[in-house]
Amino acid sequence: MEGALSKNPFQITTPEDLTADEMISLFVDEHTDLPKIVNPGHVFIKGPRGVGKSMLLRFLQPDCQCLYFEKELSQLDFLGIYIPLKNTNFSLTELRRLEDAHACDILNEHLLTCHCCVRVFEELESLQLSKVSLEDAKKYYSDVFEPLICNYLDCEYNIEECESVKDVFGKIKVIITKESRTITQYLRKLAFQTRILPYSGALFDYIDFLLPLLEGLTRIEGMPKKTVYLLIDDAHCLNETQTRVLNSWVGTRTSRKVSLKISTQYNYKTIYTVSGLTIDTPHDYTEIDMATIYTGKEKSNYKERVEKIVSKRLKAAGVDKTPQEFFPPDKEQEKAIQEIAEMYRKRHDLGEGKGYYRGDDALRYSRPDYIRGLAGQRKASSTYSYAGFDQLVHLSSGVIRHFLHPAYLMYAQESANKKGALIERIECETQTQIIRKEADNYLFEELDKLKNGGPENAWPSSSVEKLKNLIQGLGGVFRNILLSDRSERRVFSIALSGSVTDEVKSILDLGVQMGYFHKSTIGRKDSRSGGRTALYVLNRRLAPIWNLDPTSFAGYLSITNDTLIRLIQDPFGYLRKLELKTAAFDEETEYVQLSFFDQ
Amino acid sequence: MINESGEKMKCELSRFSEKFKEHFDLSIMMCSFEERSLSLIKNVERQQLGNVLIIYNEENEACRIQAKKAQEILVDNCVLLPVAINDPLVYADRVLGETSKYKEAKSVLIDVTTFTHEALLITLRICEMAFPKSNVKYAYANARQYCSDEIGEKKWLSKGITEVRSVLGYSGDLNPCNRDRLLVIVGYEYSRTIAAIEMIDPTELTLAYGKAEDATTEQDQDANAKFTDLVSSMAFAYPDINKLVIPCNDPVAAAKEIVQYVRSCSEENVIVLPMNNKLTTIAVEMAQRIEPTIQVCYVPAEVYNLENYSEPGEFVYFGEIYGAEIKERLNEIN
Numbered sequence: 001m002e003g004a005l006s007k008n009p010f011q012i013t014t015p016e017d018l019t020a021d022e023m024i025s026l027f028v029d030e031h032t033d034l035p036k037i038v039n040p041g042h043v044f045i046k047g048p049r050g051v052g053k054s055m056l057l058r059f060l061q062p063d064c065q066c067l068y069f070e071k072e073l074s075q076l077d078f079l080g081i082y083i084p085l086k087n088t089n090f091s092l093t094e095l096r097r098l099e100d101a102h103a104c105d106i107l108n109e110h111l112l113t114c115h116c117c118v119r120v121f122e123e124l125e126s127l128q129l130s131k132v133s134l135e136d137a138k139k140y141y142s143d144v145f146e147p148l149i150c151n152y153l154d155c156e157y158n159i160e161e162c163e164s165v166k167d168v169f170g171k172i173k174v175i176i177t178k179e180s181r182t183i184t185q186y187l188r189k190l191a192f193q194t195r196i197l198p199y200s201g202a203l204f205d206y207i208d209f210l211l212p213l214l215e216g217l218t219r220i221e222g223m224p225k226k227t228v229y230l231l232i233d234d235a236h237c238l239n240e241t242q243t244r245v246l247n248s249w250v251g252t253r254t255s256r257k258v259s260l261k262i263s264t265q266y267n268y269k270t271i272y273t274v275s276g277l278t279i280d281t282p283h284d285y286t287e288i289d290m291a292t293i294y295t296g297k298e299k300s301n302y303k304e305r306v307e308k309i310v311s312k313r314l315k316a317a318g319v320d321k322t323p324q325e326f327f328p329p330d331k332e333q334e335k336a337i338q339e340i341a342e343m344y345r346k347r348h349d350l351g352e353g354k355g356y357y358r359g360d361d362a363l364r365y366s367r368p369d370y371i372r373g374l375a376g377q378r379k380a381s382s383t384y385s386y387a388g389f390d391q392l393v394h395l396s397s398g399v400i401r402h403f404l405h406p407a408y409l410m411y412a413q414e415s416a417n418k419k420g421a422l423i424e425r426i427e428c429e430t431q432t433q434i435i436r437k438e439a440d441n442y443l444f445e446e447l448d449k450l451k452n453g454g455p456e457n458a459w460p461s462s463s464v465e466k467l468k469n470l471i472q473g474l475g476g477v478f479r480n481i482l483l484s485d486r487s488e489r490r491v492f493s494i495a496l497s498g499s500v501t502d503e504v505k506s507i508l509d510l511g512v513q514m515g516y517f518h519k520s521t522i523g524r525k526d527s528r529s530g531g532r533t534a535l536y537v538l539n540r541r542l543a544p545i546w547n548l549d550p551t552s553f554a555g556y557l558s559i560t561n562d563t564l565i566r567l568i569q570d571p572f573g574y575l576r577k578l579e580l581k582t583a584a585f586d587e588e589t590e591y592v593q594l595s596f597f598d599q
Numbered sequence: 600m601i602n603e604s605g606e607k608m609k610c611e612l613s614r615f616s617e618k619f620k621e622h623f624d625l626s627i628m629m630c631s632f633e634e635r636s637l638s639l640i641k642n643v644e645r646q647q648l649g650n651v652l653i654i655y656n657e658e659n660e661a662c663r664i665q666a667k668k669a670q671e672i673l674v675d676n677c678v679l680l681p682v683a684i685n686d687p688l689v690y691a692d693r694v695l696g697e698t699s700k701y702k703e704a705k706s707v708l709i710d711v712t713t714f715t716h717e718a719l720l721i722t723l724r725i726c727e728m729a730f731p732k733s734n735v736k737y738a739y740a741n742a743r744q745y746c747s748d749e750i751g752e753k754k755w756l757s758k759g760i761t762e763v764r765s766v767l768g769y770s771g772d773l774n775p776c777n778r779d780r781l782l783v784i785v786g787y788e789y790s791r792t793i794a795a796i797e798m799i800d801p802t803e804l805t806l807a808y809g810k811a812e813d814a815t816t817e818q819d820q821d822a823n824a825k826f827t828d829l830v831s832s833m834a835f836a837y838p839d840i841n842k843l844v845i846p847c848n849d850p851v852a853a854a855k856e857i858v859q860y861v862r863s864c865s866e867e868n869v870i871v872l873p874m875n876n877k878l879t880t881i882a883v884e885m886a887q888r889i890e891p892t893i894q895v896c897y898v899p900a901e902v903y904n905l906e907n908y909s910e911p912g913e914f915v916y917f918g919e920i921y922g923a924e925i926k927e928r929l930n931e932i933n
Contacts, residue, residue: 011835011838012835012836013838014802014836016802017802049797086779086799086800087773087775087779088763088765088773088779088799088868088870088894088896089770089773089775091763091764091765092765092770093687093688093764093765093766093767093770094765094767094770096687096688097688114775115775118775118776119775119776122775122776173776177774177775177776180775181772184770184772184773187770188770191691191724191767191768191770192691192695192724192725192728192767192768194692194695234800405835408835409835412834445790
């Protein structure tokens with residue numbers, strides 16, 4: 001484990017760099033949707049950066065599968081080949097010369113196919129192949145590979161000279177790499193040409209080249225017999241033409257033999273294919289949103305997952321503490337909150353409780369009351385401590401990286417403070433300090449520095465400014481609610497009451513795309529005929545900015561388009577009026593309790 | 600200031616014509632929103648510059664205004680060339696078209712001062728193609744300081760990035776089986792640098808920076824302190840960040856360092872992101888000329904500090920980019 005984790009147990013290591021042993025020791029299988037991913041069929045795995053998509057794909061590679069299930073290669077249910085697309089050959093500026101030009105789709109498909117093929121045989125070369133038949137491998141070369149490529153071979157390759165299966169796969173890789181360089185060299189020539197040059201190299205595609213190559217692998221003795229999975233990572237890095245090509249692959253009904261497991265962030269370019277059709281779920285592919293898994297109904301699984309991940313990392317670092325012990329809460333604060341909770345339970349016993357169950361009011365009001373108490377006469381909101389494993393899990397908002405990164409910083413800070421001594425806990429003050437700083441960075445610096453997309457869908461700076469206004473406005477509103485006398489003060493989300501303008505929708509969509517909101521749907525409470533409306537949940541990483549309670553939310557604010565526009569245009573003006581109670585806030589918005597089925 | 604070959608490379612702007620007596624058939628400059636765009640032409644004798652091509656970003660009014668000012672200073676034999684700076688293909692085609700009118704030019708000067716990194720790299724390659732037998736030189740007017748109304752980490756030159764793209768003509772030769780190493784030539788723009796690194800998300804990371812004594816700005820030469828902050832902030836995802844020191848005032852010497860470093864990473868795809876001054880960008884062009892496997896990329900900024908980007912300095916750096924002498928010096932690196 002020392003190889004995977006440097007001194008800081010929360011250091012991120014790219015999954016590609018993890019050995020199978022390290023991977024198995026770190027990987028936590030708390031995915032309710034893992035069966036959907038490992039069964040044959042095309043799958044899109046969506047989620048923000050850091051949610052664990054690449055770790056999941058790494059787990060599906062043969063070396064990890066063999067180790068985890070204690071199986072031989074031939075016994076595996078599938079052969080998973082990792083195909084990273086974060087390769088800057090796909091974003092060559094020269095490729096723009098082909099746009100709207102003859103054979104743009106074909107050349108991009110050739111580029112993508114070559115990339116996949118080279119990666120396939122690179123990975124096969126690295127496998128434990130001692131039990132794979134050399135004779136079958138040579139037969140694969142002569143009967144499957146050679147007929148596909150014979151027109152492009154400029155010299156004969158004597159496969160009989162190969163002494164191992166690794167040599168055979170290595171030879172295939174060399175040949176395809178050569179063809180792959182032909183296309184990139186061609187693209188290089190286009191740089192300063194105003195007309196398209198003729199292309200005379202090979203043209204490979206999915207149906208006639210890649211599929212037969214992959215299917216042929218399953219007929220080699222010693223290889224997995226069933227399906228080949230292409231584990232395609234970071235598909236959002238493709239340009240629009242390449243994305244259409246990939247969608248065309250998804251649209252082919254070949255998933256019994258070759259399945260595509262595609263990971264992407266939310267800015268995947270299009271669902272159209274090269275022929276202008278769309279790919280649809282569920283009959284072309286299954287879609288899994290990893291962020292939804294961990295913020296929706298299955299959020300309890302997320303906490304368990306984080307707990308297991310942190311436990312494994314601490315153990316590997318030689319720290320004999322549970323995550324709760326390593327990230328302790330502020331004892332005095334928790335004691336004060338428990339005292340308030342106990343008071344509510346006693347009130348319930350006396351028949352003065354609002355909730356049905358004895359613990360309802362305690363859960364609903366104790367922490368908000370404590371925070372309100374800090375804000376009151378003491379004016380000490382900023383002393384609210386976000387320390388404690390539970391709070392840190394909530395603040396990470398369903399993305400494991402957003403737990404690990406602050407944890408990394410906390411550990412580094414603690415190491416600096418304790419000058420090389422063994423770290424067995426992170427002090428509360430350190431936890432809160434780092435969390436507050438990260439919240440500020442997330443809102444103020446991240447919005448300034450990063451935008452998604454390329455020139456065809458880049459967001460103007462005015463939209464980013466509006467998003468910042470909206471977030472600050474909503475944060476202020478939620479703070480206002482927390483400090484109020486409302487029956488439910490733990491509000492962290494909004495639902496749209498009525499229709500919204502295109503501008504407001506675009507700002508909300510930008511917020512979702514950039515991870516500041518998570519979008520879901522909720523039943524319309526005002527519709528007799530049912531139907532649903534969009535629900536936007538603010539990212540809990542932002543909670544410390546307004547000293548909000550991150551541990552749960554049980555309600556949402558039903559909010560009109562007009563209010564949203566006012567927040568977008570002048571959030572602080574609106575909040576000032578709110579504080580003075582001159583805004584018709586209660587008329588424009590409505591708190592709605594989430595039902596059991598919505599949580 | 601003298602480079603490795605004993606060549607005088609730096610002098611006061613006001614003494615440029617006195618020190619460097621060459622006359623050029625064609626001069627190419629890019630006017631940005633910075634006052635520095637005009638530093639060289641204000642100080643050089645008009646007849647030295649020959650025909651002048653004034654490139655400017657047609658989508659930015661401040662750039663257009665500077666370009667007009669340049670035209671007023673130069674009076675005649677100058678051509679304004681509006682370009683779409685954010686479309687590298689359109690940029691390249693327009694500059695190619697315009698430079699083809701000066702095929703007979705035997706000596707060319709490029710005032711690199713306020714080009715964008717991408718536009719400069721593309722223009723250099725175009726000049727190599729358009730003027731294969733000519734002598735092409737650069738001049739770079741330094742900045743006294745950047746973002747003078749802020750101090751320390753509050754300085755900002757640009758914010759936000761819209762995308763990362765390879766520079767046209769610098770696609771390199773990347774092997775899909777190799778790990779990607781991003782070599783960032785760090786400048787002042789830490790926020791944009793971090794965003795670029797996160798967007799490119801390479802497997803390995805190297806940060807190159809210049810020594811204080813080589814800095815071309817007259818103030819704020821202590822970039823190392825901020826460089827350390829950058830390293831710290833990236834350490835979460837990159838525990839083994841390599842560091843490389845390069846001279847920021849001598850393109851050939853910097854090119855040598857870059858080439859030697861790239862050759863030491865033979866099992867990796869090296870992608871270079873130049874974010875320092877234009878002299879180091881010229882070095883990147885030279886390095887890529889020697890090692891065409893290098894890919895060079897660029898991150899267009901979303902917003903620039905138009906009000907207070909830089910203050911013009913008093914010095915100019917001068918040297919050769921294409922010509923017999925530079926060919927010989929680069930062959931030595933080979």
